[in-house]
Amino acid sequence: MKVLVTGGAGYIGSATVAQLAEAGHDVLVYDNLSKGHRDAVHPRAQLVVGDVGDRAALDAAMSAFHPEAVLHFAAWIEAGESMKEPERFFRNNTANALNLLESMLAHDVRRLVFSSTAALYGEPERTPITEDARLLPTNAYGESKLLVEQMLAWFHRIHGFSTASLRYFNAAGAAGERGERHSPETHLVPIILQVALGQRPHISIFGSDYPTPDGTCVRDYIHISDLAAAHLLALEKLASSAEPARLTYNLGNGRGYSVKEVVECARQVTGHPIPAKLEPRRPGDPAVLVASSEKAQRELGWSPRHASLEEIISSAWEFAKTQV
Numbered sequence: 185m186k187v188l189v190t191g192g193a194g195y196i197g198s199a200t201v202a203q204l205a206e207a208g209h210d211v212l213v214y215d216n217l218s219k220g221h222r223d224a225v226h227p228r229a230q231l232v233v234g235d236v237g238d239r240a241a242l243d244a245a246m247s248a249f250h251p252e253a254v255l256h257f258a259a260w261i262e263a264g265e266s267m268k269e270p271e272r273f274f275r276n277n278t279a280n281a282l283n284l285l286e287s288m289l290a291h292d293v294r295r296l297v298f299s300s301t302a303a304l305y306g307e308p309e310r311t312p313i314t315e316d317a318r319l320l321p322t323n324a325y326g327e328s329k330l331l332v333e334q335m336l337a338w339f340h341r342i343h344g345f346s347t348a349s350l351r352y353f354n355a356a357g358a359a360g361e362r363g364e365r366h367s368p369e370t371h372l373v374p375i376i377l378q379v380a381l382g383q384r385p386h387i388s389i390f391g392s393d394y395p396t397p398d399g400t401c402v403r404d405y406i407h408i409s410d411l412a413a414a415h416l417l418a419l420e421k422l423a424s425s426a427e428p429a430r431l432t433y434n435l436g437n438g439r440g441y442s443v444k445e446v447v448e449c450a451r452q453v454t455g456h457p458i459p460a461k462l463e464p465r466r467p468g469d470p471a472v473l474v475a476s477s478e479k480a481q482r483e484l485g486w487s488p489r490h491a492s493l494e495e496i497i498s499s500a501w502e503f504a505k506t507q508v
């Protein structure tokens with residue numbers, strides 16, 4: 185297929201583009217390189233440097249490339265930051281997504297795989313979380329993505345769009361030379377590894393009074409190669425569906441680890457003591473987010489192949505060591 189990938193130079197986007205290109209798809213990456221990296225774009229994919237907020241540039245890319253489907257990764261992702269400057273998230277993640285949908289409509293491109301998030305659920309009533317759980321984000325990042333899912337429902341209903349919303353739990357690990365390198369880094373695993381590399385004195389643990397076994401937040405860490413694989417399966421399902429489809433899947437391993445457990449695992453993997461300091465909670469963090477991915481396993485035939493936390497952190501560590 186001809187696939188336009190926004191944010192295809194970023195962390196999860198570039199890993200997915202690599203799998204698409206290796207599988208023989210024709211890929212155009214559309215990325216403003218504000219967070220992504222040119223060298224992360226697979227050599228068989230074309231790169232157009234452009235912003236999803238720039239309708240003229242988006243239209244030009246759509247007209248020139250004629251995609252059959254769009255994968256939309258481009259977005260801000262820092263949940264903590266979204267509680268300081270929500271407007272940036274509603275602009276980039278929500279308003280710009282509408283720009284993309286309008287451009288797709290104008291070019292009669294009606295298949296979309298959307299990078300959604302576990303942050304839609306907020307503080308879950310039950311764990312593991314299924315897709316029909318209540319949607320009540322506790323941070324503006326989650327709300328900015330929920331608003332897009334709601335627009336997708338109407339574009340499906342009124343314009344016959346086929347959409348797949350993939351609700352990622354905590355993406356981590358590296359796919360060979362494609363790993364996490366945000367600047368500044370806010371995510372737990374790469375920050376811990378920066379401590380192991382001597383680039384930070386300690387890891388700050390945000391909150392140790394949560395209602396969890398050791399008081400720190402519990403998350404479901406999922407390897408990016410597994411996340412990337414789910415996009416190809418979702419794309420195939422959209423392409424093979426006779427009627428406009430509206431799909432929603434949680435993507436996680438179904439197993440939660442606390443922040444302290446992640447730090448401990450990284451100590452084992454790296455052999456570094458990784459000093460940790462207990463600090464106050466970060467606003468907007470739910471205590472526990474663990475996925476039920478049964479629906480994705482059943483309907484897409486997806487199953488995580490790199491489910492162990494040790495394997496996830498080891499792959500991130502191999503990548504982090506190449507970044508010094």
Ligand code: UDP
Nearest residue numbers: 263370371372375388389390401443466469
């Ligand atoms: N966290 C932490 N210290 C850090 C970064 C993150 O204790 O330096 C915690 C954070 O509060 C959350 C978990 O680690 O409970 C995962 O956070 P991350 O930002 O990696 O992903 P999120 O769950 O927000 O998508």
